[in-house]
Amino acid sequence: MDGKIFYITKAKLKEFEKEHEELLIFEHKKALEQEAPKILESEDLNPEFVSFQEDVGFLRSRIDELKNIIDHHELIRNPAKDKQGIIGLGAKVKVAVDDQKDEFIIVGTLEANPALGRISNESPVGKALLGHKIGDEVIISSPIKTVYKIKNIKYETN
Amino acid sequence: MKELLNFFIEVGKLKGRERKGIAFYGVKNPETTAEHTFRMAIVGWFFARTEHLNVEKVLKMILIHDLCEVYAGDITPYDGLLPKDKDERFKFVRRWPRLSEKKKKTRYLRKFKKEKESLQRLIKNLSPKEKKEILDYWQDYEFGNSKEGRFVRQIDRTENLIEAFNCWQRDKNFPTLPWWEHADQVIDDPVIQKFLKVIELKELGKKQTKKDHLNENLLVFFSELEKLKDMPRRGWVINDIKNPESIASHIFRASIMAWILGNKQKINIERVLKTALIHDICEVYAGDTTPYDSLLPKDDKKRKALMKTWPRLSDIEKKKLQEKKFKKEKSALEKITKNLPRDLSNEIKHLWFDYEKGLTKEGRFFKQADRLENFLQAMEYREKYKKPPKEPWWEWAKEYFDDPISLEFIEELAKKFHYEDLKG
Numbered sequence: 001m002d003g004k005i006f007y008i009t010k011a012k013l014k015e016f017e018k019e020h021e022e023l024l025i026f027e028h029k030k031a032l033e034q035e036a037p038k039i040l041e042s043e044d045l046n047p048e049f050v051s052f053q054e055d056v057g058f059l060r061s062r063i064d065e066l067k068n069i070i071d072h073h074e075l076i077r078n079p080a081k082d083k084q085g086i087i088g089l090g091a092k093v094k095v096a097v098d099d100q101k102d103e104f105i106i107v108g109t110l111e112a113n114p115a116l117g118r119i120s121n122e123s124p125v126g127k128a129l130l131g132h133k134i135g136d137e138v139i140i141s142s143p144i145k146t147v148y149k150i151k152n153i154k155y156e157t158n
Numbered sequence: 159m160k161e162l163l164n165f166f167i168e169v170g171k172l173k174g175r176e177r178k179g180i181a182f183y184g185v186k187n188p189e190t191t192a193e194h195t196f197r198m199a200i201v202g203w204f205f206a207r208t209e210h211l212n213v214e215k216v217l218k219m220i221l222i223h224d225l226c227e228v229y230a231g232d233i234t235p236y237d238g239l240l241p242k243d244k245d246e247r248f249k250f251v252r253r254w255p256r257l258s259e260k261k262k263k264t265r266y267l268r269k270f271k272k273e274k275e276s277l278q279r280l281i282k283n284l285s286p287k288e289k290k291e292i293l294d295y296w297q298d299y300e301f302g303n304s305k306e307g308r309f310v311r312q313i314d315r316t317e318n319l320i321e322a323f324n325c326w327q328r329d330k331n332f333p334t335l336p337w338w339e340h341a342d343q344v345i346d347d348p349v350i351q352k353f354l355k356v357i358e359l360k361e362l363g364k365k366q367t368k369k370d371h372l373n374e375n376l377l378v379f380f381s382e383l384e385k386l387k388d389m390p391r392r393g394w395v396i397n398d399i400k401n402p403e404s405i406a407s408h409i410f411r412a413s414i415m416a417w418i419l420g421n422k423q424k425i426n427i428e429r430v431l432k433t434a435l436i437h438d439i440c441e442v443y444a445g446d447t448t449p450y451d452s453l454l455p456k457d458d459k460k461r462k463a464l465m466k467t468w469p470r471l472s473d474i475e476k477k478k479l480q481e482k483k484f485k486k487e488k489s490a491l492e493k494i495t496k497n498l499p500r501d502l503s504n505e506i507k508h509l510w511f512d513y514e515k516g517l518t519k520e521g522r523f524f525k526q527a528d529r530l531e532n533f534l535q536a537m538e539y540r541e542k543y544k545k546p547p548k549e550p551w552w553e554w555a556k557e558y559f560d561d562p563i564s565l566e567f568i569e570e571l572a573k574k575f576h577y578e579d580l581k582g
Contacts, residue, residue: 062517114554121560144548
């Protein structure tokens with residue numbers, strides 16, 4: 001928080017806005033001591049949403065969190081066509097590390113999940129890759145040297 | 159940050175500090191101080207909640223109550239009294255030692271002095287605020303100044319009794335009597351007494367006239383957590399680390415690290431601590447997993463070679479593995495929490511979900527703190543055993559950490575453990 005800007009994709013923003021709206025309605029209904037909406041009994045529903053049912057404190061903190069993100073976000077947009085050869089936020093990057101291939105998407109901290117290849121732009125690797133193009137070798141050292149050879153850069157439509 | 163890193167390294171010694179009170183009775187791989195503290199924190203949280211105590215204070219007090227053992231060791235009431243003769247000693251440790259008031263006082267003051275000096279030595283390089291916080295909590299626990307302090311002392315004995323009960327379940331020759339004798343002098347809280355009744359009746363082989371479902375279920379839950387004290391972290395096992403830390407030990411230090419590092423951020427520490435305590439409890443049934451699991455060759459040489467690299471997988475493989483792990487752990491969490499009171503089981507599930515999905519700043523922060531603890535342990539093992547290989551850890555770390563405090567911490571780790579690499 002503290003004035004931090006959250007870089008998020010359009011899809012994620014929509015997701016957050018929807019969740020925020022639904023939680024506000026839910027909170028209101030809960031305050032009126034109405035029964036939980038039928039939707040909460042659905043198995044398809046986001047389990048985290050269902051779990052808010054009996055935890056008012058958690059519900060409120062999530063609503064505040066979402067509001068803060070929505071108020072302080074900056075959308076990750078694809079760069080102009082002539083700049084799409086350069087790694088920026090939202091870029092899907094194919095790299096070779098030693099002899100192994102890997103793929104990353106450079107995202108903001110809220111969407112980062114390295115186990116899924118979603119690397120935060122604030123991590124040392126994410127930060128170092130930004131601004132590079134195919135063919136570049138990005139070296140991460142201190143203390144161990146790792147070389148990331150950039151093989152491909154792609155921006156998905158967003 | 160250097161001072162904090164050194165503090166965490168010293169605190170880590172409690173992962174290997176075997177509890178003498180359990181070792182007396184010939185128990186193989188007795189629990190460590192770190193493991194005892196882990197479960198004590200969960201027991202304390204659950205009962206503090208029922209009794210409307212300050213849960214954050216209770217958790218912090220529990221986490222630090224045995225930090226004095228880092229240098230003072232585990233001082234038991236039997237120290238200096240054990241008969242040399244084997245048979246006599248066998249008999250002696252099966253009863254609570256009875257001493258005159260004067261002797262009790264002398265021994266207590268000696269113990270207190272030694273432990274206080276040890277704690278002061280441990281925290282001497284922390285900031286004045288951190289030092290004061292830890293020392294105040296410790297003294298509150300020692301003297302029982304606040305209701306939380308008095309409560310935590312009783313929770314300490316309660317965890318001991320659960321541990322003794324679990325040892326007795328495995329081996330009916332384990333003497334629980336001295337533990338009861340001690341607890342009976344300390345525990346006056348009616349809620350805890352009611353819980354202990356369930357253990358007592360089980361040990362006596364008696365049935366309750368009116369079944370106490372709540373406490374029965376709590377006992378089952380706490381006893382299941384015992385498994386985390388014996389379960390080695392898989393990442394160390396596949397790297398052939400001797401006597402690797404248990405999951406419970408990892409949780410203990412991760413909780414302390416999250417608290418102290420979390421103080422540098424505007425976050426809810428109570429929530430962070432609760433998340434820390436429950437984040438791995440699903441492993442009781444799901445077991446521990448590592449990013450190497452799907453790739454592990456049976457051949458030893460190939461396995462060792464694999465450990466030198468960070469596993470690189472395709473997007474599809476990453477997604478598949480993540481989903482599989484999530485599903486398995488979620489169902490394990492459902493299983494372990496299913497008989498807890500509903501609001502408690504929901505709270506645990508929310509916290510875990512938050513940790514997994516990063517729903518709040520606390521959930522996101524703890525995820526990083528959890529990995530920092532793991533990373534620190536890897537560096538410590540590497541220094542001691544020359545394994546695991548350092549390269550994959552650093553490769554992973556530079557992709558993983560993005561929180562400014564975590565980044566500052568890993569820079570400090572680099573200075574501490576890779577001085578030569580940095581120089582070269």
